[in-house]
Amino acid sequence: MKNVYIIGIGLIGGSMALDIKRLYPKSTIYGIDSDESHLEDAFELNIIDKKAAIKDISNADLVILSIPVDASLEIVGDVLNKISDETLVIDVGSTKRLFCELIENHPKRRNLLATHPIAGTEHSGPKAAVLGLFENKTNIICEVEKTAFKLQERALKLFGELGMRIRYMNPVAHDKHIAYVSHLSHISSFMLGKTVIEKEKNERDIFDMAGSGFESTVRLAKSSPEMWTPIFKQNKDNVLETLDEYIANLKQFKILIEKDDFDAIYHEMKDTNHIKQILKGIE
């Protein structure tokens, strides 16, 4: 792994760059980013060795495509057109169906592995990049059979070295389930933040009353709108389904309170406490 190009040198791409440099100190990490200040930050933070552009990638051994999912759709064709037959391109976007459909018949489809590493924080940009981000995290791989076997092997070796667990899934199932366990939590958190800010905007002291519980629940409302807007757009149908069910559950809870049916309120919460057992696997 000599020439590594990271397209989109933010939280995920930057963390990937740091880990690859640690694992392969002799590799050259090239950074590509439409935001010149991000590229400059990444260079100064030693996350990348050199600044580059898409036109340079013909000598790439590995390309990581880690940009917002709308930008991915725009440039992936061009990226595939410019690489050599031996190049491995790994996409790490949070939605997979449209992306996989778009490249389905590209002559270089076999050079690309479609993945979604379940890793990250609410922060973004190269300053948010951290070494070891992917340790013990799940990486979802879609349509593995469409990637050349030798390139699959190289990717899996790298994911192993990063400490990741692998799960295989088709892109349609990925987008459906990720709407529940990731996209919906972002919306619930953003709308919680909005509701509280609207109400308390003139009473800044009120946030003295907020504890770690509020902080935890509203944490995802710090996430990047640049990243999340195209995710909701590409996964519109699934996201709307989760929102319908979430709103229905909130309304039902509200009706139980209105009716003073606090036995039912108790049981709603008691049943949901089951999430403790489920989360044990994540923590």
Next chain:
Amino acid sequence: MKNVYIIGIGLIGGSMALDIKRLYPKSTIYGIDSDESHLEDAFELNIIDKKAAIKDISNADLVILSIPVDASLEIVGDVLNKISDETLVIDVGSTKRLFCELIENHPKRRNLLATHPIAGTEHSGPKAAVLGLFENKTNIICEVEKTAFKLQERALKLFGELGMRIRYMNPVAHDKHIAYVSHLSHISSFMLGKTVIEKEKNERDIFDMAGSGFESTVRLAKSSPEMWTPIFKQNKDNVLETLDEYIANLKQFKILIEKDDFDAIYHEMKDTNHIKQILKGIE
């Protein structure tokens, strides 16, 4: 501070007991709890020195009332009837209006300080008690003027030693604002947990896809229904108001997605990112 009675030896009462013992090693900590197994756990964990009952509290220097808010209403009169003129009773319940109304005309009202320490975790019971829980946390004191001055002084000295910041507020304002910054986050988290469990109950593998973002947003859904049911009951009107606004915001977000108005979606999130600055004070 010789004889300290903790009524309700759970997360808050137990943590209070641990800190008081650290600060006043010569004090005797008496535990009172309607759950015999909690009392037994607290004794074995050295959180309390002795098991006791309400009838014993006539020799108390300090009583901490740290039980679910419905139980507080039931026993606070009896507690005040049994204490001496010099005893300080500190209530730490999460709702304050009904509680303060109930004791308003009690002959021993001056012996009680109504507080709400903004501290805790999603865990409960004596095993969840930790030393130093209150360090740098906010304590909201209601109707301070109704507590005898000498007893106020004793309480403030203790809160200072625990490392707490003090905020004064009337009980009605407390209940209104805490609905936004605490009660609503618990409901949003419980309903998120419910929505995802309902959908994915037959597909346990799906939770492999959940990352730290989901974990953070759903954390409060592990909270105790015994504690939270009476809170929602006592703060019904405020909680319903927050739920109305939260549901309205979610619906509006949903409509924007349906209409493909992703510019507006972007700005909704961008505006709410302001929570970053607000949360800086909490972290």
